[in-house]
Amino acid sequence: MAPLFRPRANALAFVILVGILALLVAISVFAYVVYRSPYQTDAGYAPEQPVPFSHHTHAGGLGLDCQYCHTGVETSDFAGIPPTRTCMTCHSQEWTNAEMLAPVRDSLARQEPLAWNRVHNLPDFTYFSHRAHVNNGVGCESCHGRVDEMRMTVQRKPLTMEWCLECHRDPGPHLRPENEITTMGYSAEEDTPGHEWISHYGIHPDRLMECSTCHR
Ligand code: HEC
Ligand code: HEC
Ligand code: HEC
């Protein structure tokens, strides 16, 4: 019986096979690069907002502490977005007729919250807690960047699993004192070694790498 493929056909089949393999590798490399890029991870994402609220003005210029508005950070999983009456503490006197504040006055009059668009958003199958970080020496800046310089709020960090794990693997060098948690542009005056922060806050780094810490 004659062979199914002649030698020439075998060589051709081999070349085609190698070609397909090379193409598959190229596609997965491309997919991986896109997957890791800021585009895919949402770093740089800054949605439109109903009011052009600026952290640059309020946290930077006026020097308001983050917790003046984000009251949940120490006690809850959520930092929280301030209600309209927090704005009105000042804006019933400041810029009272400004057109750009019309939605704020409207929200107060109708007793309906402003419809802010979320900037940061983890998938539902992950668990995150502000309290766990803010009370253990992790500053807002480590995860949100220089918010005091933002005219529009923007996501600065990728918030991928790999990014979370980079710190969870060895959190010590990322930690700071209790009274510097909301400080922007923090730089350590004295060089406290990482392991001293770990014992200072009583952190158990082994637990931080377990899947069930973030997927429960
Ligand atoms: C005067 C009140 C006020 C102060 C002070 C303030 N914020 Fe905000 N923050 C807001 C409002 C309102 C929003 C929702 C609109 C927006 O995203 O810009 C917001 C949104 C954010 C978001 C994005 C939330 C999301 O949707 O993912 C982050 C992060 C944030 N603030 C961090 C900070 C940090 C850090 C500080 C301190 C340096 C701070 N804020 C100070 C009012 C405030
Ligand atoms: C502690 C007082 C205070 C609070 C609280 C406050 N503001 Fe302001 N806001 C000001 C002052 C003062 C200015 C004017 C700043 C200037 O002239 O540079 C201002 C300016 C603004 C402007 C004009 C654009 C800009 O940023 O320069 C907007 C919009 C605004 N505020 C929205 C809000 C909203 C929304 C809230 C509530 C989440 C809020 N403000 C809470 C004091 C406050
Ligand atoms: C360890 C990282 C980390 C630190 C530290 C951190 N945040 Fe966040 N923050 C996040 C992540 C992640 C989200 C999105 C959470 C989600 O989608 O469930 C978020 C969401 C927010 C939001 C949106 C509303 C909410 O509660 O989800 C605000 C406002 C905010 N952070 C403010 C702050 C402020 C202010 C501080 C410091 C006092 C701070 N964050 C510290 C990671 C962090």
Ligand code: HEC
């Ligand atoms: C800059 C460092 C840093 C980053 C970034 C960070 N974490 Fe953490 N995380 C910590 C520290 C420190 C603790 C406190 C550990 C403790 O309580 O012993 C912690 C605790 C936690 C806890 C609570 C663990 C428990 O059971 O008490 C969860 C959940 C968590 N992190 C999820 C996340 C997720 C999800 C991300 C990414 C979106 C993230 N973290 C990013 C440093 C970080």
Ligand code: HEC
């Ligand atoms: C420190 C928190 C943290 C720990 C620990 C962690 N994850 Fe994740 N994981 C995340 C976050 C945050 C995302 C969402 C990433 C995104 O949206 O890009 C994620 C996403 C995933 C996904 C979806 C695919 C992907 O890569 O986006 C899988 C599957 C997953 N994790 C499995 C695991 C397993 C298995 C473990 C244990 C070996 C683990 N995770 C430990 C935070 C964590």
